[in-house]
Amino acid sequence: MDKLRIGYVGCGFMAQAVHIPNILSLEGCELAAIAELRPKLGKLVQDRHRIPKLYPGHRELAEDKDIHAAAVSAHFIAQGEIAIDLLTAGKDVFMEKPMAVTVEQAQRILDAERSSGKRLMIAYMKRYDSGNVLVKELVDRFRASGQLGDVRFARNHGFCGDWTAGMDAPVERTDEPYPPAPEVWPDWCPPPFRRGYIGYLQQYTHNVNLLRWFLDAGDDVKVKAVELDPADGTSGVVVLEAGGVRCTIESGSLPYHSWEEHTQIYFQKGWVRTEAPPLLLKNVPATVEVYRADKKEKVTSSTFPAGGRSWSYKEEMRHFVECLRSGEPFRSPSADAMADVRTLEAIYRRFVEQQ
Numbered sequence: 001m002d003k004l005r006i007g008y009v010g011c012g013f014m015a016q017a018v019h020i021p022n023i024l025s026l027e028g029c030e031l032a033a034i035a036e037l038r039p040k041l042g043k044l045v046q047d048r049h050r051i052p053k054l055y056p057g058h059r060e061l062a063e064d065k066d067i068h069a070a071a072v073s074a075h076f077i078a079q080g081e082i083a084i085d086l087l088t089a090g091k092d093v094f095m096e097k098p099m100a101v102t103v104e105q106a107q108r109i110l111d112a113e114r115s116s117g118k119r120l121m122i123a124y125m126k127r128y129d130s131g132n133v134l135v136k137e138l139v140d141r142f143r144a145s146g147q148l149g150d151v152r153f154a155r156n157h158g159f160c161g162d163w164t165a166g167m168d169a170p171v172e173r174t175d176e177p178y179p180p181a182p183e184v185w186p187d188w189c190p191p192p193f194r195r196g197y198i199g200y201l202q203q204y205t206h207n208v209n210l211l212r213w214f215l216d217a218g219d220d221v222k223v224k225a226v227e228l229d230p231a232d233g234t235s236g237v238v239v240l241e242a243g244g245v246r247c248t249i250e251s252g253s254l255p256y257h258s259w260e261e262h263t264q265i266y267f268q269k270g271w272v273r274t275e276a277p278p279l280l281l282k283n284v285p286a287t288v289e290v291y292r293a294d295k296k297e298k299v300t301s302s303t304f305p306a307g308g309r310s311w312s313y314k315e316e317m318r319h320f321v322e323c324l325r326s327g328e329p330f331r332s333p334s335a336d337a338m339a340d341v342r343t344l345e346a347i348y349r350r351f352v353e354q355q
């Protein structure tokens with residue numbers, strides 16, 4: 001194939017500010033079509049980016065035989081159902097997180113993927129931040145060499161903040177009503193808790209996913225304790241055991257002017273730590289710090305990815321395109337994301353039961 005022809009479903013904020021510009025700027029792919037349920041918005045986005053085809057919905061785009069693969073960012077419940085239809089129509093799919101709002105929905109998505117023979121990648125951009133890639137390499141190396149002893153603890157702290165970092169990409173908006181989303185709610189989550197669950201899921205699915213990756217935990221995750229504040233359903237701490245390592249996730253929400261999130265992997269004789277940039281800040285990777293108590297000088301050192309500056313979201317789209325062209329496996333495949341859906345459900349189910 002000369003260039004991978006991608007169709008994009010859903011022309012809202014993430015599409016316009018992040019994914020469409022990234023697809024347009026990458027070698028090896030082209031944006032062949034978009035689909036948007038709101039016709040005025042679809043036309044504005046088509047005209048701005050000179051996209052050859054505009055479809056009124058994802059089913060029409062899925063029928064286009066000229067399109068090799070599809071990407072979707074839509075309502076957090078709708079996008080999983082859209083991914084099922086795209087896979088079933090024979091497209092490889094890139095979809096925004098969360099993969100699903102229930103384990104049952106996630107299982108239907110995985111079933112559709114399996115029976116279609118196509119592949120689904122979940123857009124966990126933190127796994128494509130070159131600072132985090134360096135952390136993963138360092139943790140793997142220290143674990144293999146035993147230089148810092150065993151991993152004893154891992155801590156993720158995420159109090160959020162302004163994730164847009166003054167992003168000034170042009171984003172078209174219209175007064176068209178927002179399309180209704182399907183009702184796929186977990187039966188264990190009564191209506192008063194849904195808003196809190198979705199808020200927690202939307203953010204901390206990233207943090208659980210990142211911790212599991214750093215620790216090579218796969219689906220070996222147990223929820224040991226949940227202490228969230230009933231006042232907002234978010235602030236507090238969760239204790240997990242991931243790949244046999246005790247971990248905490250500290251969650252909260254501050255109107256912070258930047259982005260407050262770090263992850264620290266503690267060995268017996270040192271640590272590796274990563275501090276996240278505001279998410280939409282381009283070409284600023286996570287900062288990485290290493291402390292080694294086995295060295296004579298007891299200092300921490302900062303290190304920078306050898307590849308230089310890059311943007312996690314662009315790297316994840318590049319990865320999707322390259323994996324489809326080469327046949328290599330995704331770094332954030334759907335089957336792996338099932339562990340996040342299960343873990344987030346287990347956390348919030350326990351919180352609801354405690355009330």
Ligand SMILES: NC(=O)c1ccc[n+]([C@@H]2O[C@H](COP(=O)([O-])OP(=O)(O)OC[C@H]3O[C@@H](n4cnc5c(N)ncnc54)[C@H](O)[C@@H]3O)[C@@H](O)[C@H]2O)c1
Pocket residue numbers: 009010011012013014015035036037038041056057058059073074075076077078079082096097098123125178179202279
């Ligand atoms: N990875 C990240 O950092 C990150 C950040 C923000 C949001 N997200 C995720 O991105 C997703 C989208 O967020 P957003 O803010 O762009 O949403 P949005 O509401 O701005 O845009 C979604 C668009 O999809 C369209 N749409 C819905 N169903 C459609 C269909 N069947 N066919 C065609 N178009 C359809 C809607 O009309 C809307 O314009 C959310 O699920 C969210 O979880 C991820």
